[in-house]
Amino acid sequence: GIAHDMNTETLLRTDRDHLIHPVSSWKDHEAAGARILRSGKGAWVTDSEGRDLLDGFSGLWCVNVGYGCQSVVDAATEQMSRLPYATGYFGFANEAAIALAGRLAAKAPGDLNRVFFSQGGSDAVDSALRFIRFYQHARGTPQKRHVIGLSRGYHGSTYTGAGLTALSVFHRDADVPLAWQHHIPSPYPYRHAGDGQPETIIAESVASLRRKVEELGADQVAAFFCEPIQGSGGVIVPPAGWLAAMRHTCTELGILFVADEVITGFGRTGPLFACETEQVVPDMMTVAKGLTAGYAPMGAVFMSDAIYTTIRDNTPAGVPIGHGMTYSAHPVSAAIGLAVLDLYEGGMLENGRRAGAHLAERLRAMADHPLIGDVRVSGLLAGIELVADKATKRKPAADLQLASTLSRAGYEAGILFRAFGDDIIGLAPPLCCSTAEIDLLCDRLYRVIDDLR
Numbered sequence: 001g002i003a004h005d006m007n008t009e010t011l012l013r014t015d016r017d018h019l020i021h022p023v024s025s026w027k028d029h030e031a032a033g034a035r036i037l038r039s040g041k042g043a044w045v046t047d048s049e050g051r052d053l054l055d056g057f058s059g060l061w062c063v064n065v066g067y068g069c070q071s072v073v074d075a076a077t078e079q080m081s082r083l084p085y086a087t088g089y090f091g092f093a094n095e096a097a098i099a100l101a102g103r104l105a106a107k108a109p110g111d112l113n114r115v116f117f118s119q120g121g122s123d124a125v126d127s128a129l130r131f132i133r134f135y136q137h138a139r140g141t142p143q144k145r146h147v148i149g150l151s152r153g154y155h156g157s158t159y160t161g162a163g164l165t166a167l168s169v170f171h172r173d174a175d176v177p178l179a180w181q182h183h184i185p186s187p188y189p190y191r192h193a194g195d196g197q198p199e200t201i202i203a204e205s206v207a208s209l210r211r212k213v214e215e216l217g218a219d220q221v222a223a224f225f226c227e228p229i230q231g232s233g234g235v236i237v238p239p240a241g242w243l244a245a246m247r248h249t250c251t252e253l254g255i256l257f258v259a260d261e262v263i264t265g266f267g268r269t270g271p272l273f274a275c276e277t278e279q280v281v282p283d284m285m286t287v288a289k290g291l292t293a294g295y296a297p298m299g300a301v302f303m304s305d306a307i308y309t310t311i312r313d314n315t316p317a318g319v320p321i322g323h324g325m326t327y328s329a330h331p332v333s334a335a336i337g338l339a340v341l342d343l344y345e346g347g348m349l350e351n352g353r354r355a356g357a358h359l360a361e362r363l364r365a366m367a368d369h370p371l372i373g374d375v376r377v378s379g380l381l382a383g384i385e386l387v388a389d390k391a392t393k394r395k396p397a398a399d400l401q402l403a404s405t406l407s408r409a410g411y412e413a414g415i416l417f418r419a420f421g422d423d424i425i426g427l428a429p430p431l432c433c434s435t436a437e438i439d440l441l442c443d444r445l446y447r448v449i450d451d452l453r
């Protein structure tokens with residue numbers, strides 16, 4: 001292809017002059033220039049200088065099956081040659097999307113039997129919010145408009161998703177949250193102001209949700225959204241029992257419980273969906289990332305039979321439910337989704353669980369390092385919280401700008417991970433990792449952290 005004929009210097013200049021990067025400091029990016037990735041195999045990627053990097057973050061927590069899986073490439077190629085596109089509008093459909101919806105419905109918790117395919121996680125969340133509006137109108141409670149999220153939640157960067165997100169970067173100059181969007185404090189065991197006991201943390205979250213619903217009026221609140229583990233908020237793992245308690249509270253309050261499994265879905269925490277760990281059945285669930293393992297864009301909204309039939313039965317025949325995109329249920333993405341699901345079922349989930357157990361063991365062994373305040377791991381999703389002082393949990397000084405130092409040092413050491421704020425390292429290695437690769441990742445990461453001293 002033409003891009004491969006461009007030399008690195010031309011690529012860097014063209015990138016600087018023309019390509020707008022997502023969630024980046026435009027100034028810093030222009031100053032530093034891009035790190036251009038060129039190829040990948042298994043858990044490894046290679047940059048334009050030929051440097052091999054062990055990808056401890058699966059791209060952006062999405063390449064769960066690893067790079068270069070031939071069966072996925074073959075499925076995409078076959079679908080692309082046979083039928084690269086088909087609309088789902090006007091009564092049309094494509095085979096791959098139908099098959100994928102059927103297989104996913106069989107795997108999803110409880111009665112989450114209806115699947116709408118989006119292009120990624122942000123528009124899955126936005127779609128869920130739209131479907132919730134349709135549902136409230138359909139059941140004759142249109143005044144139930146308010147939606148509640150968590151104070152460290154991330155739900156994408158569409159207009160509505162950025163508002164439901166509570167991270168300041170996504171609110172800055174964006175005039176969100178919107179008037180109907182609210183947040184309650186996140187469960188955060190390591191920085192809990194009280195005794196830090198699981199029961200206390202769970203009771204506080206339940207009380208916060210109850211209080212917020214009471215304040216807004218139960219007849220005014222539509223839904224509560226949460227990630228089973230908050231990812232972009234700093235890989236915050238709530239205590240066991242938290243998710244089930246929040247689900248239960250939503251049922252009691254008569255509001256919908258929506259699980260955003262964009263990161264946690266597809267084996268990231270061990271099972272196919274993180275909700276399974278606590279036998280939680282949400283009313284809606286959003287997924288993306290691992291759905292296609294990053295080989296092509298796709299997300300999905302799962303909705304319960306009850307929500308689906310309510311909307312269907314209260315909309316006259318001949319009146320379209322006005323939500324959809326040109327690329328909803330794209331056949332190539334769906335074919336990829338089927339091939340990826342084959343891999344998960346063919347041993348990848350199991351391998352991920354094995355690698356995750358090893359990662360937990362290795363990271364816990366690192367936790368006595370003076371700069372490491374907290375280590376939290378669920379499957380192959382991990383957060384390492386750095387502190388200036390272990391006893392007081394004092395955060396590292398902001399002027400140290402640890403995030404950029406860390407990612408630079410990691411790159412030099414040949415590993416990729418994510419640094420959140422200036423104090424949290426996020427890891428999300430591919431499920432295909434061997435224990436030797438987990439060892440290498442941890443060895444290199446330990447040296448990167450130790451060099452900060």
Ligand code: PLP
Nearest residue numbers: 120121122154155156260262288
């Ligand atoms: N929801 C969650 C929990 C996410 O982590 C993300 C992305 O990281 C999104 C939604 C948005 O997904 P996307 O970036 O595919 O639009």
